[in-house]
Amino acid sequence: xxxxxxxxxxxxxxxxxxxxxxxxxxxxxxxxxxxxxxxxxxxxxxxxxxxxxxxxxxxxxxxxxxxxxxxxxxxxxxxxxxxxxxxxxxxxxxxxxxxxxxxxxxxxxxxxxxxxxxxxxxxxxxxxxxxxxxxxxxxxxxxxxxxxxxxxxxxxxxxxxxxxxxxxxxxxxxxxxxxxxxxxxxxxxxxxxxxxxxxxxxxxxxxxxxxxxxxxxxxxxxxxxxxxxxxxxxxxxxxxxxxxxxxxxx
Amino acid sequence: xxxxxxxxxxxxxxxxxxxxxxxxxxxxxxxxxxxxxxxxxxxxxxxxxxxxxxxxxxxxxxxxxxxxxxxxxxxxxxxxxxxxxxxxxxxxxxxxxxxxxxxxxxxxxxxxxxxxxxxxxxxxxxxxxxxxxxxxxxxxxxxxxxxxxxxxxxxxxxxxxxxxxxxxxxxxxxxxxxxxxxxxxxxxxxxxxxxxxxxxxxxxxxxxxxxxxxxxxxxxxxxxxxxxxxxxxxxxxxxxxxxxxxxxxxxxxxxxxxxxxxxxxxxxxxxxxxxxxxxxxxxxxxxxxxxxxxxxxxxxxxxxxxxxxxxxxxxxxxxxxxxxxxxxxxxxxxxxxxxxxxxxxxxxxxxxxxxxxxxxxxxxxxxxxxxxxxxxxxxxxxxxxxxxxxxxxxxxxxxxxxxxxxxxxxxxxxxxxxxxxxxxxxxxxxxxxxxxxxxxxxxxxxxxxxxxxxxxxxxxxxxxxxxxxxxxxxxxxxxxxxxxxxxxxxxxxxxxxxxxxxxxxxxxxxxxxxxxxxx
Numbered sequence: 001x002x003x004x005x006x007x008x009x010x011x012x013x014x015x016x017x018x019x020x021x022x023x024x025x026x027x028x029x030x031x032x033x034x035x036x037x038x039x040x041x042x043x044x045x046x047x048x049x050x051x052x053x054x055x056x057x058x059x060x061x062x063x064x065x066x067x068x069x070x071x072x073x074x075x076x077x078x079x080x081x082x083x084x085x086x087x088x089x090x091x092x093x094x095x096x097x098x099x100x101x102x103x104x105x106x107x108x109x110x111x112x113x114x115x116x117x118x119x120x121x122x123x124x125x126x127x128x129x130x131x132x133x134x135x136x137x138x139x140x141x142x143x144x145x146x147x148x149x150x151x152x153x154x155x156x157x158x159x160x161x162x163x164x165x166x167x168x169x170x171x172x173x174x175x176x177x178x179x180x181x182x183x184x185x186x187x188x189x190x191x192x193x194x195x196x197x198x199x200x201x202x203x204x205x206x207x208x209x210x211x212x213x214x215x216x217x218x219x220x221x222x223x224x225x226x227x228x229x230x231x232x233x234x235x236x237x238x239x240x241x242x243x244x245x246x247x248x249x250x
Numbered sequence: 251x252x253x254x255x256x257x258x259x260x261x262x263x264x265x266x267x268x269x270x271x272x273x274x275x276x277x278x279x280x281x282x283x284x285x286x287x288x289x290x291x292x293x294x295x296x297x298x299x300x301x302x303x304x305x306x307x308x309x310x311x312x313x314x315x316x317x318x319x320x321x322x323x324x325x326x327x328x329x330x331x332x333x334x335x336x337x338x339x340x341x342x343x344x345x346x347x348x349x350x351x352x353x354x355x356x357x358x359x360x361x362x363x364x365x366x367x368x369x370x371x372x373x374x375x376x377x378x379x380x381x382x383x384x385x386x387x388x389x390x391x392x393x394x395x396x397x398x399x400x401x402x403x404x405x406x407x408x409x410x411x412x413x414x415x416x417x418x419x420x421x422x423x424x425x426x427x428x429x430x431x432x433x434x435x436x437x438x439x440x441x442x443x444x445x446x447x448x449x450x451x452x453x454x455x456x457x458x459x460x461x462x463x464x465x466x467x468x469x470x471x472x473x474x475x476x477x478x479x480x481x482x483x484x485x486x487x488x489x490x491x492x493x494x495x496x497x498x499x500x501x502x503x504x505x506x507x508x509x510x511x512x513x514x515x516x517x518x519x520x521x522x523x524x525x526x527x528x529x530x531x532x533x534x535x536x537x538x539x540x541x542x543x544x545x546x547x548x549x550x551x552x553x554x555x556x557x558x559x560x561x562x563x564x565x566x567x568x569x570x571x572x573x574x575x576x577x578x579x580x581x582x583x584x585x586x587x588x589x590x591x592x593x594x595x596x597x598x599x600x601x602x603x604x605x606x607x608x609x610x611x612x613x614x615x616x617x618x619x620x621x622x623x624x625x626x627x628x629x630x631x632x633x634x635x636x637x638x639x640x641x642x643x644x645x646x647x648x649x650x651x652x653x654x655x656x657x658x659x660x661x662x663x664x665x666x667x668x669x670x671x672x673x674x675x676x677x678x679x680x681x682x683x684x685x686x687x688x689x690x691x692x693x694x695x696x697x698x699x700x701x702x703x704x705x706x707x708x709x710x711x712x713x714x715x716x717x718x719x720x721x722x723x724x725x726x727x728x729x730x731x732x733x734x735x736x737x738x739x740x741x742x743x744x745x746x747x748x749x750x751x752x753x754x755x756x757x758x759x760x761x762x763x764x765x766x767x768x769x
Contacts (some may be wrong), residue, residue, distance in 0.1 A: 027502065030329040031345055049382035073415030076383045079329070081414060118347060219381065 001114040002246055004121050005139040007067060011126035012179040014145040016043040017212050017222070019040060021235040022121045022143075022242070024221035025116075027080035031118035034072065036110075039134070040126040042085030048075045049219050050084045056097045057088035061109075068109055093130045106134035120171065136168050142215045144240070145178030145206070146223075148190035160198055171185035174245075177205035202239040207231055255424070256440070257379065257408040257433040265389045269372050272408075275426060278387065281373040285397075286310040288367045290441050291336060293359035294490055294499070299452045301355055303327060304441050307335055318351055321439045328368050328500035336361055339496070340425065358551060364414055365393040365403065365444040376419055378552060386411040386420040392440065394447055404447055406441065459509070461674045465624035469520045470614060472623035474606045476513060480506045481602060489536035494589040497547040500586075504544055507536050512666045514594075516630055519618040525605060530596055532598045543586050545706060546579040548699075559734045567727035574714050586607045625768070627671040632766040634664040639759075642690075644752045646705060651701055654746070661687060675765050686753050693749045700739040707732050 006019040018225040019035055037044035043053030054061055054071045061067050071083050096102040124135050136142065144159065146152050156175055163173060169227060175197070181187045194201055206212070209231035211222060218225050220231045257581040259268060265283075272278060292298045298305055299321070307316045316336050318327045328348040329535040336343070338360045343349035387408040393401040406425060429432045445452060461479050463472050482504035490499030506583075511533045518526055553572055556564045587597060611619070618626050641657045665687055672680055712729050714720040727735035 028331065030331070049378075049380045051380070071415075074413035079326070 001110075001117050002061040002119050002141065004108065004119060004141045005124050005144055006143050006145065007124040007127060007135060008144050009128050009159055009161075010147075010148065010152065013152070014096045014206060014212070015177075016123050016197070017215060018140050018143060018145050018178070018206075019121045020044055020047050020215065020234075021222050021232075022239050023080060023121040024077060024223055025236060025239045026119045026121075027077055028080070028223070032079050032081075032116060032151075033119045033121065034083065034113065034117045035075075035121045035123060035236065036083040037085040037123050038084055038089060038131065039123055040087055040089035040092075042087075044123040045082065045084040047215055047221070048082050048084075050075065050082050050224065051083040052087065054084060054086040054088075057086050058092050059088070061076065061086075062092075062095055062099060062105060069112065070174055077224075089125070089131075090126075096134060097131050099178075102130060102152055103133045103137050103159065109208040110138060128159070133166070133236070136163065136166070136171055139171060141242070141246075142171055142173045144173060144175040146175045147179050148187045148194075149207075151188075152247045153190075153195065156197070162197070172197045174202050174244075175199065176202035180205050181208040202238065202241055204234060204241050205240065206234045251287055255410045255412075256436045257410070257427050257434050259406045259408060259433065261403055261406055263369065263406060264373055265391055267387050268408065269374070271431070272374065272387065272389075275430070276373040276376060276423070278376055281375075283370060283372045284310070285368070285370050288369060288392075288440075289335060290364040290366075290444065291361040292364055293356055293494065294362055295355050295359065296453045297359055298352075301357065304439065305336065305352065305361065306441070307332065308466040309335075316348060318348055321441070322437070324439065335363075358496060359498050364450070365441065365448055367440070368393040368395055368401050368443060383413065384416040385413060385423060387423065393445075394444055396448070402447075404445060407436075426461045434735055438498055459669045459672070461673060462606065463671065465622060465674055467623045468610065468619065468627040469517070469621050469623045470616065471610055473513065473517055473520050474610075477510060478603075478606045480510045480513070481599070481606065484600070486512075486589060492590050494510065494538060494583050497544075497551060500547065504537070504540050507533055507540065507665050508662075510671075511537060512663050513670065516634070516663055516667060517618075517626065520616055520617070520626065521617050522611075529598075529602060529605075532594075532602075534633070536598070539589050540586060543579065544580040546575055546582060548705070549575050549706070550579060552673075552703075553584075556731055560730055564723075564727045564730060567723040568731070570714065570721065570724045571710065571728060572720055573709060573716075574717075574719055578713075623671070624674050627667070628766050628768050629672055631664065631667045631671065632762070634660065634667055635762050635766060638664050639754060642754065645746070645750070647747075650716060654694055654697055654743075658691070658698055661691045661694060665691065668735070679761055679765055683758065683765070686758050690749045690753045695741060696742045697746070700735050702740060704732055704739065707735070 004020075004022070006015040008015055016039070019037075021034045023033050035044055035048075037052070045052040050073050056067070061071060068083065072081050073083050073084060074080075096105055099105055113120065122135055122139065135153060141162075146156050162175065163171065177187075177191050177194075179202060180191055191205055207230055209229065211226040211229045211231045214226070215222060222229070222235060226232050256662070269280060274279065289307045289309060291307070298318075302321050302607065303318055304321055308314060314330055314333050315329055316332045317329045319325060320327060326344075328351045330343070330346065330348040337359070340349060340356045340361070370391045374384045374387040374389070376385040376387070377383055388411070389407075390409055391406045392404045395401045399558065406718040410427070411422055428435070431605050442452075459479065461476050461478075463475065482563035484503055487503040487506070490496070491503050494500075511530065514521070514526060514530050527696045545757065550572070553568075553575070557568055560568065614620060618636045636661045638657065641653070641660055645657065646652050651692065665684070668675075668680060668684060707728060711720065711725065714724075
């Protein structure tokens with residue numbers, strides 16, 4: 001099982017759309033796939049029309065390995081399951097702290113799911129915290145949707161520096177440009193001539209598109225209602241690029 | 251992935267009537283009905299079925315898809331969107347879960363079509379206030395398609411697809427279907443129903459030689475029984491060999507020929523001399539005409555391996571060899587197919603069967619014909635075992651390759667005898683002996699294969715030069731491969747002493763003695 005976290009310190013950059021659309025594509029291609037909506041705001045759960053509620057909340061979920069299994073819900077898409085969000089996730093930092101050796105908890109928790117799923121997508125809450133450190137330990141890939149603006153890049157550098165200082169050797173950090181608005185000069189320039197960074201920037205980017213925003217109204221994966229749109233095509237290209245990377249690097 | 255449940259409904263009932271009945275009782279939403287086809291596949295020897303799985307390709311106007319699933323309950327193992335039927339070989343599927351799982355089960359065997367169903371389906375969903383589906387129901391009708399016939403009605407059913415995390419909805423529906431509507435779930439997969447309707451019976455075990463023999467049976471009767479089974483194996487694999495469906499047909503065909511020849515050679519005191527001479531000659535011919543195709547098959551099967559043995563930059567240089575092999579395999583295969591359709595082979599089969607099914611002679615000329623089979627089996631097996639031991643002991647690190655080949659042949663003969671007569675001896679003991687013998691045979695077989703392959707590679711190179719399909723890069727790649735094979739051969743050779751020592755250990759020897767030494 002490959003663990004792919006959709007993460008950014010900033011909010012509103014397209015993390016949830018990334019997790020939902022890429023996980024949909026993985027499942028469509030035949031891979032049993034799980035999404036964990038780790039954001040207490042529960043946007044991914046909302047898109048999948050699943051109640052953002054986990055029995056017993058964070059405490060029970062983090063306590064025992066089996067609990068995770070019980071929290072899994074099938075989505076409306078074959079082979080795609082979800083661990084929904086819960087409002088108590090907002091206190092996950094405290095709960096993790098309480099368990100001691102707290103940055104490894106998530107990794108241990110998902111271990112029993114390794115044989116059942118090919119991919120686990122984690123939709124992460126914004127900010128950098130003990131929860132994100134847990135995600136960095138558990139994930140193989142950190143997908144970082146990044147809006148092509150100066151401030152967004154600054155946040156990306158902060159993240160890279162942080163990960164560098166913690167030496168997450170197993171973790172591939174893969175930013176890509178998200179919500180690219182071709183009408184804006186800054187966006188266009190940055191996508192065409194991206195600044196140098198200490199990690200691989202994915203070649204495919206996701207355009208700013210009303211079809212993506214429609215996900216909140218449709219409450220469905222983009223592919224199911226706007227297959228021919230440019231945005232859907234961009235997600236497919238991004239997924240294939242990512243999959244090729246996974247296949248070549250193991 | 252949750253398992254689905256099937257509830258057959260009477261064939262005369264109309265699906266819309268059932269849809270109405272269900273929708274009156276539950277807040278279901280109906281999609282518009284759809285029609286599609288299901289095509290089922292398995293290998294000739296039912297490899298998927300034998301591990302409790304099945305492969306189907308659902309062909310739809312929109313999205314078609316292949317599914318590998320468990321026969322018991324229907325849980326999915328792997329799936330792949332695919333607009334065309336599955337390829338003949340699992341290795342030709344794109345990399346991924348389905349390809350991996352299928353390859354592991356099928357090996358080199360081809361996928362062959364089993365059955366085709368025409369499906370008419372009404373999809374009903376039970377949704378919650380958020381619009382989330384909590385359960386799927388399908389009302390389905392299946393018609394069985396056969397070539398040149400009108401499709402016939404096979405079944406009608408309600409299929410329930412529970413969703414993980416929504417178990418309560420499933421329980422409610424099942425209660426409704428069973429208690430209120432009086433339906434009974436059926437455990438058997440639809441494929442089995444289709445197969446039964448087609449009169450096809452899946453094999454539940456590999457076609458190993460397991461011939462029932464009574465210890466007191468006349469030796470000639472027992473031998474005929476064995477030979478008849480072998481003839482049937484040849485006949486079963488004949489069509490697949492001629493059509494070149496996959497390389498295993500010819501392989502199994504040849505094994506049956508070799509076993510027949512071995513039986514005729516080993517048990518020559520049981521059958522009349524004149525009969526023996528004639529059929530030994532004919533089966534030797536059959537062995538010879540099937541050899542070239544098999545040799546090329548083996549090369550093609552190992553080709554990927556060969557390429558891997560070369561340094562990466564050299565791998566592409568080997569491609570002309572692959573083309574050469576494919577070309578010649580096709581030629582040889584066509585020639586073989588002609589021979590199998592020819593008069594000599596047909597006559598051999600006919601007269602062989604006639605002989606094997608003819609009444610047993612009252613006063614047979616052959617010395618051991620009327621002896622109890624147990625006695626003959628013991629004597630022959632014991633003798634062959636001693637020969638293996640003798641030949642093995644005589645081998646030193648300096649012995650020529652021919653000595654190892656001789657030993658290999660003797661081992662094979664011993665193995666065949668043990669297989670022919672397995673019904674006469676305790677299975678557990680025999681298994682232990684076979685295990686040790688097999689380990690020795692594997693070593694000798696690898697050695698022989700590598701030696702033969704090194705030799706043939708030289709011939710192929712010559713032939714390729716003569717045909718004008720050789721270039722210096724390919725020549726160098728083939729030489730590198732040849733050197734690799736030779737060094738592999740030395741490695742295998744160095745393991746022989748240890749394997750043979752294991753085989754000759756006292757407990758093993760005592761077991762052979764206990765089982766086979768004539769009283």
